[in-house]
Amino acid sequence: MQAFAQLLDSLIYTRSRNAKLKLIADYLIATPDPDRGWAMAALTGDLDLPAIKPALIRTLIEERVDPVLFRMSRDYVGDTAETVALLWPEPVGGARDPAPLSISEAITRLGGLSRADAPGGLAAMMDRLGANERFALLKMATGALRIGVSARLAKTALAQAFDLDVEAIEEVWHGIDPPYDLLFAWATGSGAQPVARDVPVFRPFMLAHPLGDGRVDLTDYAAEWKWDGIRVQLVHVGGETRLYSRAGDDITRSFPEVARDFTTPGVLDGELMVKGEAQGGSEGGAASFNALQQRLGRKVVSAKMLAEAPAFVRLYDILFEGAEDLRDLGWTQRRARLEAFAARLDPERFDVSTIIEAEDFTALEGIRAGARDAAIEGVMLKRRDSAYVTGRRVGLWYKWKRDPLTADCVLMYAQRGNGRRSSFYSDYTFGCWTDSGELLPVGKAYSGITDEELKQLDRFVRAHTTGRFGPVREVDKTLVLEIAFDSIHASKRHKSGVAMRFPRIARIRTDKPASEADTLAGLGKLVT
Structure with missing residues (x-):
């Protein structure tokens, strides 16, 4: 687990694609079976541990530290796994089990747990690990790595590590279960190349x-x-x-x-x-x-x-x-x-x-x-x-x-983002006016803006907060955002009655008063 934790830590702070390929390739060459196969499953999103859910992890940490402290820390850090890994207390007496925990051991144990046994099993593993390894375990268990590595990049690294054809790997990938014994046998020369014959495997698009x-x-x-x-x-x-x-x-x-x-x-x-x-x-x-x-x-x-x-x-x-x-x-x-x-x-x-x-x-x-x-x-x-x-x-x-549709909407609420945006209010809820002069939310967006515009919106949220609802900040209804979206549809799930498809921020309209933002009636004319 320690080597995998180091790999994740290095990948998070590496932006170069070639450097990421080398990090993964070096890890795969140095790591024995079946750990490297399980690591590939985690990197490609093919790992499924149904007993471990985010709610379980939140319950475990709130039993061990002040729930308010955890929520405030989570709000600041922006990632549940990282927050829990850092806050997890040392075992009573300060003595950890000295035996290292391998990836395959962790997956075998977690994969065999029932929902009732999962809390105790996961907690026992967390007590054996340091902060970096706890982070790796939680990321692996929840299947939410978010470290800037796509499944294709991980497979390309596997191909480069063992001088294989990445297209041949893709061809049979979905027909072989983790930890991919047949693939690594082929990679190391101890087995034949697996091929798809009478199996309904996936071919890359x-x-x-x-x-x-x-x-x-x-x-x-x-x-x-x-x-x-x-x-x-x-x-x-x-x-x-x-x-x-x-x-x-x-x-x-x-x-x-x-x-x-x-x-x-x-x-x-x-x-x-x-x-x-x-x-x-x-x-x-x-x-x-x-x-x-x-x-x-x-x-x-x-x-x-x-x-x-x-x-x-x-x-x-x-x-x-x-x-x-x-x-x-x-x-x-x-x-x-x-x-x-x-x-x-x-x-x-x-x-x-x-x-x-x-x-x-x-x-x-x-x-x-x-x-x-x-x-x-x-x-x-x-x-x-x-x-x-x-x-x-x-x-x-x-x-x-096709060219996107646009609407001028009023910023209503904001929430901190995740990852490198965890220190900024970067997730925005915006609304349009009803005929009676009420603002109703019509969508959320977090993309489309530059880093400078992100800082500008973050400053606005901090300076114009009027209410707090957990991690959400309500703001003065004075700033207009031009929202681009692909289409808009009627929706019974939303109070406004509409739902935007792929909304993103086109520009910040500091030149336009909020009273002149678009209306729900106007949006309704665009509904398809």
């Missing part, structure tokens, strides 16, 4: 670069709508169907009707959405993301929800047809294979995203500008001869999101 201010020739690129759902991969192999999210998470149980109806051997790439009333010419009546959100993360889906918000997949691409790998074919060839494959599927559950017909790029600009369908995010531009390759490759696929 092909991704797009933002187009920015660039232009492309539609002779070389095909244009299609960028739909606002969740990117999914459909896999049917060996009589079994799996649905994977963009991150490689298995979401099959959340959308059982899609899995049930996909029984043709192959691997497809598409956008998962739910049906709703057709809006703005939406193909097949795709509902907004707000409707889909009600189903995300559910392990059990009720019959009522299946009936009211049936899921379907708008298909983009085909990776495999049966056992035939099509990824090296050009997009035009794959598109023809996809259309033929999709013709054999249930049209109520699967359709193919249509190509946008435009004479040239200027004409496409006009089509995009007029797109305000609730289910459309923008336009995808795909090079017609591009193979299906992992990750983002310059010049192959571009995403061209």
Whole structure:
């Protein structure tokens, strides 16, 4: 555990990507099995210890230190694991168990605990460790490392450490359980390279670069709508169907009707959405993301929800047809294979995203500008001869999101952020006026501003606080923020009746009095 704790500490304070790769690679080379496999599971978010929850950790620390002290410290530090690790008292008598705690021992014990036994088991481990190791244990146990390391970066480090092909690692990653014995046997030369044959494994998605201010020739690129759902991969192999999210998470149980109806051997790439009333010419009546959100993360889906918000997949691409790998074919060839494959599927559950017909790029600009369908995010531009390759490759696929909507809103509440923003009030709640002159919250944002603007808003919050509600500060309703957002939808869960999609701060409007901020009625006209 000590070496893993040192690794986390070093990664937190390292910004260079190459330096992070070397730190992880050196750790993997020096650490024996199965500890390095469990460390990789923690770094990639594949570790699941269901008995350990944040609420349990808060209960344990509040039994040992003043709860008020803990909450005030948590508010200042900005991270529960770090706060608990620092505040945890030494064992009675000051004597720790001298035997070191390995990662595999910790995971074996925590993984075998029931909910009733979890408090005592975790506390006993915490008593054996120093502050840095306690931090590592808690981060690992809760699956919330937040140390600036993506799953892809950790896998790249594994590939560099043992001179492996990272794409070959990605290809079989989701078919091998932690601590990845088969992978490390291959890495160290003691076993054969694992391959995906009759297992419905996840293949990494092909991704797009933002187009920015660039232009492309539609002779070389095909244009299609960028739909606002969740990117999914459909896999049917060996009589079994799996649905994977963009991150490689298995979401099959959340959308059982899609899995049930996909029984043709192959691997497809598409956008998962739910049906709703057709809006703005939406193909097949795709509902907004707000409707889909009600189903995300559910392990059990009720019959009522299946009936009211049936899921379907708008298909983009085909990776495999049966056992035939099509990824090296050009997009035009794959598109023809996809259309033929999709013709054999249930049209109520699967359709193919249509190509946008435009004479040239200027004409496409006009089509995009007029797109305000609730289910459309923008336009995808795909090079017609591009193979299906992992990750983002310059010049192959571009995403061209539609211009955001904006509204002038009044800052109402603020809360401290996490990590490096834990000392600043950086999470902001903002509102708009009702017809009766009341301010109602319409959203929250913490992105879109520079470091200097963050400091400016932090100073405003501290100087204009009018009320305190735990970590939340209420402020004078005098500062206007211009909020950019992708779309806005009706919502029964919010008092204002609306919910913004991807709100972020576009600018601070010190030039505008709060009385001239936008109204809920005005926002209502933008609802899709």
